[in-house]
Amino acid sequence: MRIAIIGSGGREHSISQKIFESKKVDKIYCIPGNGGTQEIADNVDIDLKDFVKIKTFLISKNIDLTIIGPEEPLVNGIVDYLKKENLKVFGPDQFCSRLEGSKIFTKKICKLENIPTANFQIFKDSSSSLNFLKNSNYPIVVKADGLAAGKGVYICEKFSEAKKAVDEVFGGKFGKAEEILIEQFLSGEEMSFFILYDNNSFKIFNTAQDHKRVYEGDKGQNTGGMGAYSPSRLHSKELEKKIIDRIILPTLKYLKKENGIYVGFLYAGLMIKNNDPYLIEYNVRMGDPECQTILPLLKNDFLEVIESCINGNLKNYELTWKNKKSLCIVLTSSGYPNKFEKKILIENLNNIKLINDDYLFHAGTRFDEGKFYSNGGRVLNFVSIDQDFENARNRAVNLIKKLNWKNGHYRKDIGYKVIEKK
Numbered sequence: 138m139r140i141a142i143i144g145s146g147g148r149e150h151s152i153s154q155k156i157f158e159s160k161k162v163d164k165i166y167c168i169p170g171n172g173g174t175q176e177i178a179d180n181v182d183i184d185l186k187d188f189v190k191i192k193t194f195l196i197s198k199n200i201d202l203t204i205i206g207p208e209e210p211l212v213n214g215i216v217d218y219l220k221k222e223n224l225k226v227f228g229p230d231q232f233c234s235r236l237e238g239s240k241i242f243t244k245k246i247c248k249l250e251n252i253p254t255a256n257f258q259i260f261k262d263s264s265s266s267l268n269f270l271k272n273s274n275y276p277i278v279v280k281a282d283g284l285a286a287g288k289g290v291y292i293c294e295k296f297s298e299a300k301k302a303v304d305e306v307f308g309g310k311f312g313k314a315e316e317i318l319i320e321q322f323l324s325g326e327e328m329s330f331f332i333l334y335d336n337n338s339f340k341i342f343n344t345a346q347d348h349k350r351v352y353e354g355d356k357g358q359n360t361g362g363m364g365a366y367s368p369s370r371l372h373s374k375e376l377e378k379k380i381i382d383r384i385i386l387p388t389l390k391y392l393k394k395e396n397g398i399y400v401g402f403l404y405a406g407l408m409i410k411n412n413d414p415y416l417i418e419y420n421v422r423m424g425d426p427e428c429q430t431i432l433p434l435l436k437n438d439f440l441e442v443i444e445s446c447i448n449g450n451l452k453n454y455e456l457t458w459k460n461k462k463s464l465c466i467v468l469t470s471s472g473y474p475n476k477f478e479k480k481i482l483i484e485n486l487n488n489i490k491l492i493n494d495d496y497l498f499h500a501g502t503r504f505d506e507g508k509f510y511s512n513g514g515r516v517l518n519f520v521s522i523d524q525d526f527e528n529a530r531n532r533a534v535n536l537i538k539k540l541n542w543k544n545g546h547y548r549k550d551i552g553y554k555v556i557e558k559k
């Protein structure tokens with residue numbers, strides 16, 4: 138089969154690698170891909186907003202199946218567009234993608250279907266928001282409605298911070314804002330919960346714990362994700378049942394009722410408090426870096442898994458997982474998530490000798506005239522799988538030390554909640 142993968146991050150490199158290992162694959166194209174994907178696929182530089190160009194390329198190369206990695210093209214309706222051209226594509230339609238594209242859309246479903254989530258209010262202008270915030274308890278959470286590349290969420294400790302958030306959102310920092318979401322702050326521990334759905338039946342696609350803050354001990358600014366471990370330490374059959382019954386099933390029921398077509402991954406960002414799950418947000422794709430952490434644990438032929446989903450046959454397909462622990466550490470360019478330099482040479486990649494169950498997934502890298510350069514904030518993902526998380530982390534850290542990239546920053550404490558507390 139001839140496969141196209143849309144996206145350029147660590148998630149897309151890990152998807153490409155798993156597809157590359159399939160016995161059914163003949164050729165992979167990545168649009169646009171990165172320095173890692175070019176080793177196993179042809180990178181094709183097309184703007185992800187240019188659906189016409191993407192379609193023309195897919196048809197010209199006789200692509201059998203296109204996998205969409207990131208949220209933006211999904212929210213912009215790429216699946217509906219390509220399906221109209223009779224192309225096979227893995228991802229939810231534009232209606233279902235609103236689960237990620239509009240936080241307010243998701244909150245309204247929560248209310249309608251009685252899904253546990255933080256209490257919330259929606260406001261249409263700054264003065265009514267500020268009136269409410271003057272009389273609120275803190276901390277409180279202020280959110281821009283639409284996609285904001287992970288930056289549209291403000292955890293506010295006091296009124297002045299909430300006011301700044303409201304000013305930024307209605308000031309158009311994340312595009313024109315018609316509405317704003319203000320919600321109760323939830324305490325507890327976060328968990329990323331994934332399912333694979335063929336629009337009729339679903340399979341749980343493992344759990345993970347992301348580490349969003351830039352510094353050790355979960356300090357500093359939020360980032361796209363500094364590392365993850367899988368499975369989450371919170372996972373139990375009892376909790377899983379609550380998540381499915383209270384959150385996943387009512388959501389899928391709602392989407393069905395509204396004639397949405399959901400073929401793809403659904404990622405529930407959850408807060409777990411006293412062993413009860415609350416929905417923080419939905420993403421309509423795999424997580425990054427959760428994908429890099431979870432996919433190496435999968436034993437199945439990943440292309441077969443995706444095909445069974447596209448063909449509506451997931452019910453009869455059994456997923457099998459390695460009974461091991463996976464841990465991913467992200468190496469960033471120093472300065473990230475603020476200002477950082479690009480195009481820094483990464484010299485020692487050849488020194489990295491991966492043994493069985495070590496993985497190196499590229500994110501912001503570029504291959505140019507025989508050399509690798511950084512090309513983004515999150516640069517490389519080091520993943521190791523082992524019997525326990527501590528060994529996995531030691532192996533990933535040792536690989537990063539071997540690379541000895543002077544311009545890099547990483548957290549040595551990924552997985553501290555499962556490792557230090559043992």
Ligand code: AMP
Nearest residue numbers: 255278287288290320321322323417418
């Ligand atoms: P998001 O950009 O939507 O992924 O949100 C970023 C992070 O903000 C989440 O991963 C949580 O850590 C935090 N967050 C969002 N909503 C809440 C909430 N209601 N209570 C506590 N933390 C939250």
Ligand code: GLY
Nearest residue numbers: 347362424425426
């Ligand atoms: N790991 C967070 C995300 O993918 O949104």
